[in-house]
Amino acid sequence: MVNRKELNPEESPKARFGQRLRLLREERGWTQEELGTRMGCSGTHISAVETGRRPPTLRFARGADRTFGTGGKLERQSLALRQTALLEGFPEYVTHEARAAEIRLYEVGVMPGILQTPEYASALTARTVERGVITPEQGEERNALIAMRQGAVNRTPAPLVFVVLDESCLRRPVGNAAVMDGQFARLVEFAGLPNTVFQVAPFALGDRRPLSLPLYILTMENRALVSYAESAQRGQLERETASVVPLLTAYHQLQAEALSQADSVAMIKQLRKGTL
Incomplete structure (x- = not known):
């Protein structure tokens, strides 16, 4: 000793x-x-x-x-x-996410990892590798991490999961039509779970949108708050409650402005039919 x-x-x-x-x-x-x-x-x-x-x-x-x-x-x-291709703070965020009692996500442009189908994740990663942003090995690690995160979220007892997607997540094609159809089906399935709330923030919100960048907020079992915010080049993990509370307030404001879960699911179903 x-x-x-x-x-x-x-x-x-x-x-x-x-x-x-x-x-x-x-x-x-x-x-x-x-x-x-x-x-x-x-x-x-x-x-x-x-x-x-x-x-x-x-x-x-x-x-x-x-x-x-x-x-x-x-x-x-x-x-x-081991994730060398991720922004600072995100690997630590993942360790907290696996133990959180409540998870709140707001995503822009792409589906959040915990909701991506394997086909969607693979298509997204393949393009990133193709552009030379990450190596094939880092791409494999990314896909493995997505699978790990989904397994952690689908634990017992299950955490409460609140998701608000910017409409751009739905409008941006990833892979082919079959990949997007499978991804839309996954969102509808997610919205039907007893421990989830799913909403879409439509483009029509305009300047009423209180958040413009992706934001993840966790409530731990001891009610401590953790947030992770991301821009194009930086990620920031925050564990000071006083700093996270204003972000949580903005998230609640976003939920109030976003479409209801029923209307959000209806939008996805219309997109699957090609009527939007």
Whole structure:
């Protein structure tokens, strides 16, 4: 214990993973060597991951989940911190999203990840790779992260999920007609769930729209608030309640101005029929 390194989970995503690994190990009374034996690696490797000197691979995280019985939580955390093509703050946001009691999303231009069908996500990623913005490997990580986020949201007990989509999300074609039809069907299905509220902010709102950029707001189990706002080049995670409350107020104002859920679903059905 003399050389025990104190961990600061706020330092980086790697540090947060390392702290969680250490806590799980110590809760069971295992040494680093004992955990290494159970996972098929050395105690030195365990030490390097715990102290943030070595990032956890996806294989390592999956092995840790099997050893601790954590049901994929470490894998999700590992996948999030490995996202080199995401804006600052988003990997950390994902770790909070997986534990939130309430999730509020406002998206512009594209469907939010937790609602994307595999076909929509793949088509969107393929274009991004084609433009050279990200590598094929980063594209695969993005798609895997989307699947992970959806799995976390579909947990039991399920979180309350509020979604407001700018009309541009519906109007922007991604992939072919079949991809968009499948995506519209997914939105209608989502709106019918007992733990969701779905609305569209139509173009007709004009300058009455209180938000113009994507915004995600989480309410944690202890009622703490977390927000993530994104522009074209930057992402910002905010955990100070005093800073998040005005954003939450703007979100409620947006919901009041947006179409009702029934009218939003009707718009999607009309788009599927080609009558809008």
